[in-house]
Amino acid sequence: MTDLIYWIKFYLTDRIGDDNMALPIVAVVGRPNVGKSTLFNKLIGQRMSIVEDTPGVTRDRIYSKCEWRNREFMVVDTGGIEPNSDDIILSQMRRQAELAIEKADVIVFLTDIRTGVTANDYDVARMLQKSGKPIILCVNKCDSIGDPPPEFYEFYNLGLGDPIPLSAAHGHGSGDMLDRIFEYFPEETNEDYDEEYIKVAVIGKPNVGKSSLINRVAGEERAIVSNIAGTTRDATDTIVENENGKYVFIDTAGIRKKSKINEKIEHYSVLRAYMAVDRSDVCVIVVDAEVGFTDQDSKVAGYAHEQGKACIVAVNKWDAIDKDSNTMDEFRTKLEKDFSFMSYVPFVFISAKTGLRVDKLFDMINKVHAQNSMRISTGMLNDILAYATTRVQPPSDKGRRLKIYYMTQPSTKPPTFVVFVNRADLFHFSYQRYLENQIRQTFGLEGTPVRFITRERNRDDD
Numbered sequence: 001m002t003d004l005i006y007w008i009k010f011y012l013t014d015r016i017g018d019d020n021m022a023l024p025i026v027a028v029v030g031r032p033n034v035g036k037s038t039l040f041n042k043l044i045g046q047r048m049s050i051v052e053d054t055p056g057v058t059r060d061r062i063y064s065k066c067e068w069r070n071r072e073f074m075v076v077d078t079g080g081i082e083p084n085s086d087d088i089i090l091s092q093m094r095r096q097a098e099l100a101i102e103k104a105d106v107i108v109f110l111t112d113i114r115t116g117v118t119a120n121d122y123d124v125a126r127m128l129q130k131s132g133k134p135i136i137l138c139v140n141k142c143d144s145i146g147d148p149p150p151e152f153y154e155f156y157n158l159g160l161g162d163p164i165p166l167s168a169a170h171g172h173g174s175g176d177m178l179d180r181i182f183e184y185f186p187e188e189t190n191e192d193y194d195e196e197y198i199k200v201a202v203i204g205k206p207n208v209g210k211s212s213l214i215n216r217v218a219g220e221e222r223a224i225v226s227n228i229a230g231t232t233r234d235a236t237d238t239i240v241e242n243e244n245g246k247y248v249f250i251d252t253a254g255i256r257k258k259s260k261i262n263e264k265i266e267h268y269s270v271l272r273a274y275m276a277v278d279r280s281d282v283c284v285i286v287v288d289a290e291v292g293f294t295d296q297d298s299k300v301a302g303y304a305h306e307q308g309k310a311c312i313v314a315v316n317k318w319d320a321i322d323k324d325s326n327t328m329d330e331f332r333t334k335l336e337k338d339f340s341f342m343s344y345v346p347f348v349f350i351s352a353k354t355g356l357r358v359d360k361l362f363d364m365i366n367k368v369h370a371q372n373s374m375r376i377s378t379g380m381l382n383d384i385l386a387y388a389t390t391r392v393q394p395p396s397d398k399g400r401r402l403k404i405y406y407m408t409q410p411s412t413k414p415p416t417f418v419v420f421v422n423r424a425d426l427f428h429f430s431y432q433r434y435l436e437n438q439i440r441q442t443f444g445l446e447g448t449p450v451r452f453i454t455r456e457r458n459r460d461d462d
Helices: 036-044 088-103 119-131 150-158 174-183 210-218 264-279 295-306 327-338 358-372 378-391 429-443
Strands: 008-012 025-030 062-068 071-077 106-112 135-140 197-203 236-242 245-251 282-288 310-316 347-349 404-411 416-421 451-456
Touching (some): 025 088, 025 119, 036 071, 062 174, 106 119, 106 174, 119 135, 119 150, 135 150, 210 245, 210 282, 210 310, 210 358, 282 358, 295 310, 310 327, 327 347, 347 358, 378 404, 378 429, 416 429, 429 451
Parallel strands (some): 106 135, 197 282, 310 347
Antiparallel strands (some): 008 236, 062 071, 236 245, 404 416
């Protein structure tokens, strides 16, 4: 590493970002059971939050991307706020809501027309006013079309300006609410790096050596390194230019089990870690060699896999392991079994402390990034398809056989293939996996997931 020339820039952001810009954050807050999760589900267009007529169902913050007027933003569903409750669960919910408020650009304060203005509503309103954030007061369960009921005007007493009548269940008034939210969004700023930079998210459990690895590749002490789990609170971007290429290494707080998260700030760190994966081109999943594979590692890797990211598993602290000639092979065999759900992933055994094989990491990053971006011509794909179907006949059921007409690749990152067939129900997962293996054997595609999309054409019902 000493003969490499580095240009290093350290950058710390307190905003959540995607590939192009920092996304505004909208927090939906209010008392329990006023309809926050219903509104959240309506905004994102899917049932992500649990909706139940029991106060306190949503205990943690749930978040998702939304779009309005061609502007993306993050909406955060929070647990209900009980300002004066001594109940442990309710207190934790309150702390979660407070954190969401702290990080939000806009706050939607949801109330309930059926219960009217309560003492807790006044308490929540005062808490929100102290935040100094833009507050949009919405009165939920105004389900009738037309003028709001007389009880609606009572909500002016909260001192938060003109309330918006809303029906989260039916969507009435949601457009007015979103227009009001849009007015408070910060100006769009492009914070993306040039395409020549490969964005690398370094992810894993706390205290596996992520920050130490960043410091090693950067050649400087850039991130705080401590044996105390959770030292790194925020994501940091470290730009590295060397003879291997140009990189942006994204260090994150470790992703830990929710049951182990005690400090308020740690909850936000989990969100930040997942968003770092979303920003990245390549994910380096750091595993502690002294601890081995854990369920936590599978969750971290699983999220990166689901997002279609190129991945590398870096087994850190390899210098601390007592070894013989078979140790690495045995460890690799076990890891291959542990990571069987992402059999394409390569392994590298490193020591961030000593620099062991860290140089090799750059070559692997370049390789898996190229594989994740690979485009295969339709002609070559169908040559492989013809060979594969001749070698192993497509499956059949009750006299009907799967016919695969042709295959094409519409997109990359990850490589995605559209397969046109006569009957999608006959295109079993096992045969998809067989075709995937044939493609991988021919073109490599190491370190990247592969996606298949099935399209029916001229379905044969004979």
